[in-house]
Amino acid sequence: MQVTETTSEGLKREFQVLLPANELEDRLNTELSNIKGKVQIKGFRPGKVPVAHLRKVYGKSVMADVLQNAVNEANQQIVADKGLRLALEPQIEFPKDEEQTIIERALDAKGDLAFKVKLEVLPSFELADLSDVSIKKLVLKPSDEEVNETLERMAKDSRSFEPREEGAEAQSGDRVTIDFVGRIDGTEFEGGKGEDVDLELGSNTFIPGFEDQLVGAKVGDSRLVKVAFPADYQAEQLAGKDAEFDVTVKVVAAPGETKIDDELAKRFGMDDLEKLKEAVSKAVGSDYEAQSRRKLKKELLDALDGKYAFDLPPSLVHQEFAAVWAQVEQDLKTRGKTFEDEGTTEEASQAEYRKIAERRVRLGLVLAQVGETADIKVSDDEVNQALFARIRQFPGQEKQVYDFYRNNPQALAELRAPLFEEKVVDHVLGQVQVVEEPVSKEALFAEDDEADAVTGGAATDEKPSESNNEAAADKAAG
DSSP, rough: OEEEEEETTTTTTEEEEOOOHHHHHHHHHHHHHHHHOOOOOOTTTTTOOOOOHHHHHHHHHHHHHHHHHHHHHHHHHHHHHHHHHHHSSSSSOOOOOGHHHHHHHHHHTSSEEEEEEEBBBBOOOOOOOOOTTTTEEEOOOOOHHHHHHHHHHHHHHHOOOOEEETTOOOTOOEEEEEEEEEEEEEEEHHHHHEEEEEEEEEEEEETTTTGGGGTTTTTTEEEEEEEEOOOOOOSTTTTTEEEEEEEEEEEEEEOOOOOSSHHHHHHOOOSHHHHHOOOOOOOHHHHHHHHHHHHHHHHHHHHHHOOOOOOOOHHHHHHHHHHHHHHHHHHHEEEEEOOTTTTSSSHHHHHHHHHHHHHHHHHHHHHHHHHHHTOOOOHHHHHHHHHHHHHHHHOOOOOHHHHHTTTTTHHHHHHHHHHHHHHHHHHTTTTHHHHHHHHOHHHOOOOOOOOOOOOSOOOOOOOOOOHHHHHHHHHHHH
């Protein structure tokens, strides 16, 4: 096999590979000899089939394997001999005008096998000195007021409702049980029908204006409720449309008394109110710490991004941009928006998100090299813990989810990636100065001016929403 480097430009490499016909012949005969004792052909004793007959029967199929092995061997030889670190799998290219002829002749061992191997390599760079980097860690402890607000919400959400006396009118805060049928232009629409649906008036659970029109209703009343779906409604086919609902009121129930006491704590599995307060405080604090970590990580990655400038493998950038851009287009479609609605153009948005893709690739390479240099590993136990945490998100489908990940190495790698990234981030945090800064809740959850464009592995561009009391209550109760 002859391998000749023909191109070396930046991170791109190209090699010409030639496997002469006589070498193909030798490889084919070797493979046929290897299977001679394994095949059974009518009229021949095991191991006594002439190689010439084997070639007639199995020649092309065996040669196909020979050619594939030759291509793989060429790739491995190039990487090993040149000491290359590949960005993506090599691309194999046969002469366009003669591709079929070359392959057919090679399959018959009547011609040389010639092809190109195109690849991109990872850039080489030195890890930066981070001793001059200082970043802020925003710190916020839950206040008594916030804990009490959460307890009040928990008490409100867990209170009982008792039917009002016959003929009583529904008031804001009451819970009504209703049947309804929705229509647009006189035609029923999917998802617009419900029976025995409980609705707390004033909760803003339904379309704006719907609940207000049921205040004053009595059991047995039928009302025509007229509303307009919001322009940004998630169901695109309904967004901005006027609708009418025929509503029948079946039950009107008044809320019971809201009490924050030991009985409330016991309903949430706690011994007493003091224990419930501790659990709520811990849950709220956990949300604050998670948000602080997100901001700390964003600032750290900003600092890292400013420390490095090197060429990026074009294919990696293109791949990352394609993934990011698909999310952008899907988001616009879901919200029923255009680039003009967002005050920009498609071209300007593409330029912006291409920079995000480049940043992701750059930081991904930096974090990978930091992890490799520091010999950071993710254990199988850690991956299993992440897998079981994932499985718990799909109650009733545990086995299917487990089998999916265990039979899909790529999916399992996607669980490992964020674990590795967080370990690397922790390692880098140990190399910089971290200064704690007490802040308000508003400051902690203030959105950044730009999307959190970080790496393409575990980190995302999403802007975390403000922690809410309901989430804290769920954690406290769990």
